[in-house]
Amino acid sequence: LAKTTQPISMDSYEGQEVNITCSHNNIATNDYITWYQQFPSQGPRFIIQGYKTKVTNEVASLFIPADRKSSTLSLPRVSLSDTAVYYCLVEGDTGRRALTFGSGTRLQVQP
Amino acid sequence: DAGVIQSPRHEVTEMGQEVTLRCKPISGHDYLFWYRQTMMRGLELLIYFNNNVPIDDSGMPEDRFSAKMPNASFSTLKIQPSEPRDSAVYFCASSFLSGYNQPQHFGDGTRLSIL
Numbered sequence: 001l002a003k004t005t006q007p008i009s010m011d012s013y014e015g016q017e018v019n020i021t022c023s024h025n026n027i028a029t030n031d032y033i034t035w036y037q038q039f040p041s042q043g044p045r046f047i048i049q050g051y052k053t054k055v056t057n058e059v060a061s062l063f064i065p066a067d068r069k070s071s072t073l074s075l076p077r078v079s080l081s082d083t084a085v086y087y088c089l090v091e092g093d094t095g096r097r098a099l100t101f102g103s104g105t106r107l108q109v110q111p
Numbered sequence: 112d113a114g115v116i117q118s119p120r121h122e123v124t125e126m127g128q129e130v131t132l133r134c135k136p137i138s139g140h141d142y143l144f145w146y147r148q149t150m151m152r153g154l155e156l157l158i159y160f161n162n163n164v165p166i167d168d169s170g171m172p173e174d175r176f177s178a179k180m181p182n183a184s185f186s187t188l189k190i191q192p193s194e195p196r197d198s199a200v201y202f203c204a205s206s207f208l209s210g211y212n213q214p215q216h217f218g219d220g221t222r223l224s225i226l
Binding site: 034036041042043044045046049087100101102103104 | 115146153154155156202204214215216217218219220222
């Protein structure tokens with residue numbers, strides 16, 4: 001399973017754009033990159049997923065360079081409600097269909 | 112869609128007692144996962160099922176833990192006997208079969224406290 005590395009924590013202010021970068025140097029050809037968000041007392045919630053280049057939805061954008069060894073989750077104009085832990089995961093056809101969650105990035109948004 | 116439903120939401124019991132956690136996956140999902148989350152170890156995969164069959168239980172801590180999925184709409188995680196170190200939040204998640212790029216849908220978890 002591909003190992004991911006991301007910052008332990010980040011701070012931001014309301015209205016700012018937040019970019020969280022994740023490293024996954026040993027990503028395999030069939031692997032997808034998935035980001036989850038977790039609020040206190042809740043289970044992780046799917047945010048966005050991508051394979052290469054750029055993916056955008058109503059919540060976030062995901063940028064993946066050509067070598068796919070890293071990815072960046074971009075949250076536009078964050079609000080206090082975006083305060084959460086964000087997990088980057090790499091999953092694919094490994095024979096063990098599972099997710100390996102790292103420690104995640106704890107984002108704190110201040111007014 | 113009701114999402115993944117877990118029960119109970121909170122459980123407090125004494126060491127040595129049997130604990131049973133329950134999960135109802137999203138209808139139509141073929142994969143079901145059980146996770147445990149603690150401050151020290153983060154979110155750990157315990158076991159997962161495909162079409163009600165356990166596929167990988169290498170994350171189950173020890174023989175005190177067991178999981179079953181008697182049908183497509185129900186799964187249990189049992190701890191017997193329970194110990195204080197089992198205290199954690201236990202999550203159940205489910206996803207579709209149709210490929211490895213299908214995200215998981217998590218329940219809100221069961222917060223377990225073993226005294």
